[in-house]
Amino acid sequence: MSKLNIDQKTIFGLFADKKSDFLIPDYQRPYAWDDTECQTLWEDIFTFAFPDNDCAKFDSDTDEYYLGPIVTFTNTAGKMEVIDGQQRLTTFMLLIRAFYARFGNMRDEDSVETSKSLAKCIWKTDERGIPQKDKLKIDSDVATDNDKDEFLQILRTGSAEGMKSKYAHNYRFFQNEINDFLNRYPSYFIYLPLRILNNCILLPIEADNQNTALRIFSTLNDRGLPLSDADIFKAQFYKFYSQNNKKDYFIKEWKRLEEICEKIFPQKTGAPMDELFTRYMYYERALQKNKSSTTEALRKFYEKNSYALLKKEQTFENLKMLADFWYDVSNQDKERFSDRILRRFFVLNYAPNGMWYYFASVYFMHNKDKNGQLNDEKFYNFLTKATAFIWAYAITNPGVNALRTPVYAEMVNVIEGREPNFSEYLFEKDRLMSMLKNYQFSNIRPITKSMLAWWAFNDEHQELLSIELSLEIEHIFARNRQEIENALSDKKNLESLGNKALLEKRINIRASDYKFEAKKKYYTGFTTDKNQIKEGTKIYELAKFAKEKTDFAETDIVSRNQSILEGFANFLDANNLLK
Numbered sequence: 001m002s003k004l005n006i007d008q009k010t011i012f013g014l015f016a017d018k019k020s021d022f023l024i025p026d027y028q029r030p031y032a033w034d035d036t037e038c039q040t041l042w043e044d045i046f047t048f049a050f051p052d053n054d055c056a057k058f059d060s061d062t063d064e065y066y067l068g069p070i071v072t073f074t075n076t077a078g079k080m081e082v083i084d085g086q087q088r089l090t091t092f093m094l095l096i097r098a099f100y101a102r103f104g105n106m107r108d109e110d111s112v113e114t115s116k117s118l119a120k121c122i123w124k125t126d127e128r129g130i131p132q133k134d135k136l137k138i139d140s141d142v143a144t145d146n147d148k149d150e151f152l153q154i155l156r157t158g159s160a161e162g163m164k165s166k167y168a169h170n171y172r173f174f175q176n177e178i179n180d181f182l183n184r185y186p187s188y189f190i191y192l193p194l195r196i197l198n199n200c201i202l203l204p205i206e207a208d209n210q211n212t213a214l215r216i217f218s219t220l221n222d223r224g225l226p227l228s229d230a231d232i233f234k235a236q237f238y239k240f241y242s243q244n245n246k247k248d249y250f251i252k253e254w255k256r257l258e259e260i261c262e263k264i265f266p267q268k269t270g271a272p273m274d275e276l277f278t279r280y281m282y283y284e285r286a287l288q289k290n291k292s293s294t295t296e297a298l299r300k301f302y303e304k305n306s307y308a309l310l311k312k313e314q315t316f317e318n319l320k321m322l323a324d325f326w327y328d329v330s331n332q333d334k335e336r337f338s339d340r341i342l343r344r345f346f347v348l349n350y351a352p353n354g355m356w357y358y359f360a361s362v363y364f365m366h367n368k369d370k371n372g373q374l375n376d377e378k379f380y381n382f383l384t385k386a387t388a389f390i391w392a393y394a395i396t397n398p399g400v401n402a403l404r405t406p407v408y409a410e411m412v413n414v415i416e417g418r419e420p421n422f423s424e425y426l427f428e429k430d431r432l433m434s435m436l437k438n439y440q441f442s443n444i445r446p447i448t449k450s451m452l453a454w455w456a457f458n459d460e461h462q463e464l465l466s467i468e469l470s471l472e473i474e475h476i477f478a479r480n481r482q483e484i485e486n487a488l489s490d491k492k493n494l495e496s497l498g499n500k501a502l503l504e505k506r507i508n509i510r511a512s513d514y515k516f517e518a519k520k521k522y523y524t525g526f527t528t529d530k531n532q533i534k535e536g537t538k539i540y541e542l543a544k545f546a547k548e549k550t551d552f553a554e555t556d557i558v559s560r561n562q563s564i565l566e567g568f569a570n571f572l573d574a575n576n577l578l579k
Helices: 011-015 035-049 086-103 109-122 148-157 166-184 191-199 210-217 229-243 247-264 272-287 298-302 304-311 313-330 339-348 355-367 376-396 404-415 429-438 446-458 479-485 491-495 505-511 516-524 540-548 554-574
Strands: 004-006 022-024 065-074 080-084 123-125 131-136 138-140 200-207 471-475 500-504 525-527 533-535
Touching: 011 086, 011 109, 011 191, 011 200, 022 086, 035 065, 035 086, 035 166, 035 191, 065 086, 065 210, 080 086, 080 210, 086 109, 086 138, 086 148, 086 166, 086 191, 109 123, 109 131, 109 191, 131 148, 138 148, 148 166, 191 200, 200 210, 210 229, 229 247, 229 272, 229 298, 229 304, 247 272, 247 313, 272 298, 272 313, 272 355, 272 404, 298 304, 313 355, 339 376, 339 446, 355 376, 355 404, 376 404, 376 429, 376 446, 376 554, 429 554, 446 471, 446 500, 446 540, 446 554, 471 505, 479 491, 491 554, 500 505, 500 540, 505 516, 516 525, 516 540
Parallel strands: 022 080, 022 138, 065 200
Antiparallel strands: 004 200, 065 080, 123 131, 471 500, 525 533
């Protein structure tokens, strides 16, 4: 049975303990706290130490401020490896060092004694209790932290001059706050560091081994910085590669993987790398022939059988190939992908939900060659059919989770070497057309933008656009025009697909409230009175309208709407998705 040593301690009790010799291990993430976290910490501590801004209201015998846990285990070198609480521990070291730098210039008896207490938290002491200033109480081996040396230098010297790291930034923040505090509350000054050292409480949890520490690590959060699933997976990989004498290789490749993921995956929750692990998870689910519409949480999926998946070199190599694939997709790499593939990706970027990312990941992982390449013809057909099905299903079966059942089944088909066909979910044309005609394509529905993106690129003349281009929904017959002229006999036509198109945000802002005759110059581009060139839209259809039409009236809306709906039905038919 694993053993834990849990003993509530003050900051001084933990940091000044002669046994305390902390190590931030190389598999940990880089230091991440910034102004927001430091400001919150400082304000919380100040409010605690001086209730109602009154020094006398503090009871040093009973008042305590809980700062959270610190999870460690003692490694073979006798160091206390920090598994959880790294951000908090590092920040308090900077804060204590900033106080020590200030008290080091004071010579009154109270200040000297406070300075001695602070020093015992920063440096190891000899048998007489005298700090040895060449031996810090903390060290950092974080492989992906290029600034760790600045952290250690700040602790040694008390100076962050010329440094630009987060460590230096936060150290200067505390220096400024301490100086400001001394100027505003000189009579209180001696009490603040003492109340921090003696009344701020940590809960050190000392595990007897790394595995136990990691299990605890998986259930705790750093202050304001929730642990990501990828942090835990990283620790498992690190352990595996260390045991196989490939630690340096792993550290180098993991850092590269982190850099790629930070560039290509939006960070909504968790870490960017969580998204990579999620996309890979669907490939592993498909390998297991798992068609269940119930998806396990990411961490729960990977922790099966004691993280067996993360104890395989192939898993890490697969993750690298998958990340490179999506990196090239996000950068619209024309050496890797043909123009027609990139056009499909552009449209899928406007998909009504994110299921296509997982579907495409499974397809790539199963069909890639040894160089990570795909057959262009087959991949194009796959993306085209996926687009057709996902768009239609979003209309006939709305709901975030509705798409899981058919797509999960097709993921297994891909793994078994069959081309996706969605044979059990084909659409009945008359019913689909009826739903399309009665569907309210409001701007708040994702499928509206999806349909407009598909329609724009259904025209072979439409050039490939940058994924980073910001496109908004344009009303060709302006809303403002209808309010003034009341020219539409059926007001529903104003919000139909026939009256909407994608348009660059920079143009949409200027063209939104004009009659069509006035809009035309924004669609085609123009030169201002100051000879400034204003580029027109890159949406081919709108540019064509501007050149060929003098007006865009209700008959144009109705005709274009019919063309879009019938064109979409034909698109489904061409992909064998109609009964």
